[in-house]
Amino acid sequence: MSGHNLSVSAVTPEDVSAVSPALAAYTQAAIVDDLWARPQLSRRDRSVVTLAALIARNQTIGIQHYANQALDHGVKPAEVSELITHLAFYSGWPNAFAAIMVVKGVFAQRGIAADALPAVSPMLLPLDEAAEATRAAHVAAQFGAVFPGMVRYTTELLFRELWLRPDLTARDRSLVTVSALIAAGQVAQVPYHLNRAMDNGLTQEQAAEVVTHLAFYAGWPSVFSAMPVVKDVFEKRSTVEDCPSR
Template identity: 60%
Template sequence: MENTTATTAPTLPALAMYSENTLAKNLWTRSELSPRDRSIVTLAVVVSRHHGAEHAHQISLALDNGVKPAEIAEIITHLAFYSGWGNATAADLAAEQVFRQRGIDISSLPGRDITPLPLNQQAEDQRAQHVSSNFAAVSPGVVQFTTDAVFNDLWLRPDLAPRDRSLVTVSALVANGQVAQITFHLNKAMDNGLTQSQAGEALTQLAFYAGWPNVFSALPVFKQVFESRNV
């Protein structure tokens, strides 16, 4: 039986060889990052970059690797803000199909009625002040929605742990070459419990699913963040 752990089964011989030998038998079995975390990283890539051929498979694999349906729903919702609504709505269609096939009740997934996580008011005040002082005159709407919809709402939704929400965000930033945003969010991820070794191994996973150039563009930023935190 074919091993389809890493990706959907390709037909081209060379691609199939690398998918089976390098991804399924090597990358996905590395102990430096759990299969659950690897699925979170990979799902962030395929959603944020609209890799439609991978959507259903990676959602199914994430479920097999212990990512809960509510967490998958939150990952897709989160990425609507960090990679655009169209990418999220495309993934939503795939998630709906997978969930129905598995008998998962979509109406039970988190919506409006949640109890938000507590807000770190001091950290949020610092972030909001920095953004407002730099950009309020440029786009007050962006500044307002960044506070109201993103950091005072989306980030406080409880069905995806802050550490995992940060892992999704960093993965999407790397996958889309958004290097300028990585420093803030990688520091936030590590404040939320992502370890340095886990962050480094996430880059290894990202190299295959987001491409080597995006990872090598991110490596200096990760290095700088690690060094600044180890002083």
Template identity: 45%
Template sequence: MTQDFPRVAPDMVHDTTPGLGRFTDRVLFGQVWPSAALAPRDRSLLTVSALIAGGKVAQIGSHAGRALDNGLTPTELAEIAAQLAFYTGWPNAMSAAAELDKVFDTRGIPKPKESDAPRIDLPEEAEAARARTVAQNVAPTAPTLARLTDEVLFGDLWQRPDLSPRDRSLATVAALVMLGQPEQLPFHLNRALDNGLTGDEAGETLAHLAFYAGWPRAMSAVPVLKQVLEARKG
């Protein structure tokens, strides 16, 4: 029996590129998105983050709406854009902010406010090790970058309560995979695992991102994840 799949791709896609329409309906939205290996909320967070990182403005609105339906709050979506300004560049984040504004207006959602919850304390041992690495490897050559990394990136951004540490890590990992930056992944994969992501979820993250970042970037991230997981077992 042939399985029926909901038609997700627009008629234009089916009419113009029927193969793309078929894979969109039967694989991406017929198999990947419904898989229980990751929660729908996580899949939306990964997708929105990847789209922001790649500057895929035309796709952000529809996936931001899906993200809201899947449980992300307006404040969390807004904070993803703030987080990714540092990891993918201000222009990408500013473009994303404009798209989020349209989604909020269309849905009658009040503009997000910054959380007044307590700041998140970073693990002292891990933070001390990170600061030493920056002091040794970055500060001698790029002192301003080192100072901003310590004072702003980890002294402010990563401590903001508007995203949970796990969500912030997921957004960052998605951005790094989308940008093809495997050399930055070990630190952030370890951080994600420390923040509650499981090894199985990390593997499924790469499978999901293959459809948005492309197979080459997802495949390049696999050996990095493998090394991280093996090192943590040892």
């Protein structure tokens, strides 16, 4: 899809019907009429999850439609911009640049100017020094001797800068990250980030619905690979919460 195509969607229902009437029917009945109406996630959250999945999978054909839809559902231009910046670190710079070329056209069509976008160097949110020290020490102990550069970038760029940028809430950053990890099949990284998401305010019901939503945008195999991992996180948190305090 060209970044200069300023229509609302790159693929119309008529396009789909011309090739696969059955797929058009499933799209309308299962996704438009049912999935997006489910109350477990707001349409705003579903838009964030969908954009994260598409960028993580470098599926630019859908970004134009869902970027427009995200803006219609209350995601701010600054949040769309920051979502792409965040995913450069979690899905790679090429995927982020591919999304940029599509979203640039969406912003132009809507008259969204630079003053609506995040600052390059904003005042960062407060850091939980104790939690970050624990995380950094754990990673350094595991990998510092072998991958010192990676450990430094992870601490300095991700957890002492990216995660503290104010134009996405901590919950939204976690929502973006978990969605991208599941969509990309990176299930080994899900436990840490899902726990962080739930610590940041994502409920178990919402997290479960993220998985359901992603089945339609990342495919059933990606979701079934993630389900045992997500279920294990839920069960371990439930066990901890059920333990009496000492």
